[in-house]
Amino acid sequence: MGLRRSLDDYKQNEDATDVFPGERRTQQGRFSGSDQRLVHVSPAGSLRDYSYPLSGFSGIVSSRFGVRVGDAVEWFDALDTGSQTYRAGRSLVETTHRLDGFDVIQRDVTDGLAHTTTFELGDGAPEDAELAGFVEISPEGRDGRVGQLIHDEAVEVYHNREHDYLGTSTEFVECTPQVLERFDEILAAESRSFPEFGASEEYEESRLTGGVGVRVAFEDGETSLVTLLSDIETQSRSDALSAVATRTRRTNSDSAALLATARQAGQYPTVTDRLVATDLSVLELLSAPTGARIAGPDFDPYYQYSGGYGYTWFRDDGEVSTFLLEADESLGFDAAEIHRQSAEFYLRTQLPDGRWPHRVWPMNGRLAPGWANGHIEGTETQYQADQTASVLVFLAEYLSAYRQSLRNVTVEAIENALQSGVDGLDSSLEDDGFPTVCENAWENTNGRFTHTAAKFVQAYSTIAAITCDAATRERAATRATQVFDALDMAWAADEGIYALRLDDGDGNLDDRVDSTTFSLVDAYLAYRAIEDIGETRLRRLERHLHTAFSRLWKETDDISGLTRFEGDTWRQRGQGSEKVWTVSTGWGAYAAEKSIRLFSSTDEYDSEKWADQLFDQIDLDGSLCLPSGYLPEQFFDTGAPDSATPLGWSHAIRLATHASRVTRGARTE
Known part of the structure; x- marks a missing residue:
């Protein structure tokens, strides 16, 4: 899966003079991290894990988010306006996406092996707005041989020991496994775009992929996503699902909890310089x-x-x-x-x-x-x-x-x-x-x-x-x-x-x-x-x-x-x-x-x-x-x-x- 994204980038930047095609660049955006997990948040709000050297877990290899109104999705990575900064010292990454008529505030915090992303709709947002997203997870850095389980309140992607979970604080309107590029699509000149909502796939094939497309409801203008990286030998499935549920309930009932988590992060005392x-x-x-x-x-x-x-x-x-x-x-x-x-x-x-x-x-x-x-x-x-x-x-x-x-x-x-x-x-x-x-x-x-x-x-x-x-x-x-x-x-x-x-x-x-x-x-x-x-x-x-x-x-x-x-x-x-x-x-x-x-x-x-x-x-x-x-x-x-x-x-x-x-x-x- 990581190789697929690198090849996509190669196609897009092959002729660039000051970019090396196929790399996973981090010059733009900011990092949210703990001593076990390092998550990059791009200016478009996309998440990607750089966690393996710290914990041995690979986590998210690519993602994208946007807002769906009616049948149309406005993806954040297609916008040319917005801003990003640190809050709570430098523990929380706050990204503002400016859509036509309203803003969306995204906040990212990493705590241990968990990463929480909240989305808050600004004034003027339509009542039927939904969060649209695509998350591609690569347990143990695998490009293949991964499996997917869709539970009632979370998605589980796994290979062998590493089992990673994606949960939301509000209802999944849609949760669709995304079968990723096959050989001919990998080699094609054009990149394939994800997610593909409403795609009809055989059950067997749809459970052998690390990609998932989601539509998530907003409640009182807010929703949150939680990803948890886990070792099945030290944390059972039930314990991991319970941990995800606890975090999603906390951010759903009290968005200030995210800020409190951010303020607790860090090894150093507050430094004013x-x-x-x-x-x-x-x-x-x-x-x-x-x-x-x-x-x-x-x-x-x-x-x-x-x-x-x-x-x-x-x-x-x-x-x-x-x-x-x-x-x-x-x-x-x-x-x-x-x-x-x-x-x-x-x-x-x-x-x-x-x-x-x-x-x-x-x-x-x-x-x-x-x-x-x-x-x-x-x-x-x-x-x-x-x-x-x-x-x-x-x-x-x-x-x-x-x-x-x-x-x-x-x-x-x-x-x-x-x-x-x-x-x-x-x-x-x-x-x-x-x-x-x-x-x-x-x-x-x-x-x-x-x-x-x-x-x-x-x-x-x-x-x-x-x-x-x-x-x-x-x-x-x-x-x-x-x-x-x-x-x-x-x-x-x-x-x-x-x-x-x-x-x-x-x-x-x-x-x-x-x-x-x-x-x-x-x-x-x-x-x-x-x-x-x-x-x-x-x-x-x-x-x-x-x-x-x-x-x-x-x-x-x-x-x-x-x-x-x-x-x-x-x-x-x-x-x-x-x-x-x-x-x-x-x-x-x-x-x-x-x-x-x-x-x-x-x-x-x-x-x-x-x-x-x-x-x-x-x-x-x-x-x-x-x-x-x-x-x-x-x-x-x-x-x-x-x-x-x-x-x-x-x-x-x-x-x-x-x-x-x-x-x-x-x-x-």
Whole structure:
């Protein structure tokens, strides 16, 4: 069923220049979520689940809604007017559909594995108006082999363990199973439109589909739909149907109950700063009950244009955890429980050799599909060594911040993990002090990367500064100096930058500018806590940042920001040049902000100027921020957002940068 919708999208967008056909895009609209379910609400009110990585349930794969008056249906996705916003903090998505003569207010809230959608008719609505809808459910992500049961008050769609339920607070006027496209229709040039009311299907065939068309009565101008994702082995059919009935009765008898449910959602206390609230909300949306986070909603599940995003990368998650810890220490939004969950997840998933795998399922920490698990297979090359360093930085900083409040067993477990982690880092070092050939942070090249070395310096230095074990502290400090000195090999004096990697394939420095080298700022700061940096190296970093910002900066009529690295060809579609990335722009803003601690502004490089200029682009009213407050991964020059939206890494960088700016008293909203 998901494949059918992807093929439909491919037919509609095959010739687009700034859209990748067949993807499940989330740049428009907003998310409603819990730690088990993530539901996208489009501007047209359509619902789609991105829940699988969080809970193992697939849920809704497509839907559409409208209002039927007489024999005609006005579908919300055919309207060109309307609005959408968050209410109750950011727990409730409210969408206004403006029809001819009246409005319909749609409100969406996710609570656990249940999602509730209410529809309220505005003044002027005809008395005979009905809600019309189509919902396509894909239990366990199945494209086939699903079944459907139509009970008196709910529809049940199931495969094996996953049984999903659709109920309404008011009467079903019509409930029609929708037999979805057959092979010839899938391959046809034109898409088939659903629902098809009144279709006459054989009973046998109509019960072997995940699609259902509904007409639902309004009572006092309101009705609601509830979908519940369920595991038949842990929740019986009768219990699930009862849970759906309870929710539909509650919203039918008291629409304020929906708002009350929304206000109860959320792990963080009320935050008045709008940017902080936005970024915390996004990180919460992307989090599983384990505390691990997906990189972003998985828009490309068939790996047509990417390797997928609905997984936990230890680089991304480690960086997010560190940024969140840093921001919490500055702003005090009380995320101690979140930090604890992250630390415990990393302890559970560390491999015997002290390192971490490429990516795992956030719901349980098990190994997920990936392409950089060479160290598990027995080779170093297809491995991203910076990931382990990122996690170790967080564990060390978490231990430093919370040592006094942790149980002794937890302190011991973290110290053991750090000691094992140092062993893991050591196994990736060559005799010259530089990390061995491995994959880069962007996962598209092999080599010996400056970024990897910088993360090693930061990890070794942070461990050396905080650990209580003298032997580990001394070994980490020695290694930090060894790798810090080896960074000199990456200095391209003629270009005034630290190179992307030591070897470009022809034995020369790859002297392209790469935004991952902004990690040098954190490396320098961490190393300065244990050893002297020296004026020469400070001036090198100063020159590198100025050159990197200038060469990566890109400005069009619609957007401004930093590209990922020089010569980046990924996801260009019809553009033909590098795209602007929110991660790179945010990382640049963060590096510029933090560099203020390393050196004062000079005629050559003005830290505060670049910090302000770059942050302005990712701020809530910046050219790279969507009306929802979301930061997508990338932008085309036309201003069209692209790729994973919202991207957790970008939001964590923005949050930490904002916190640092507040601390120094920079101009903020």
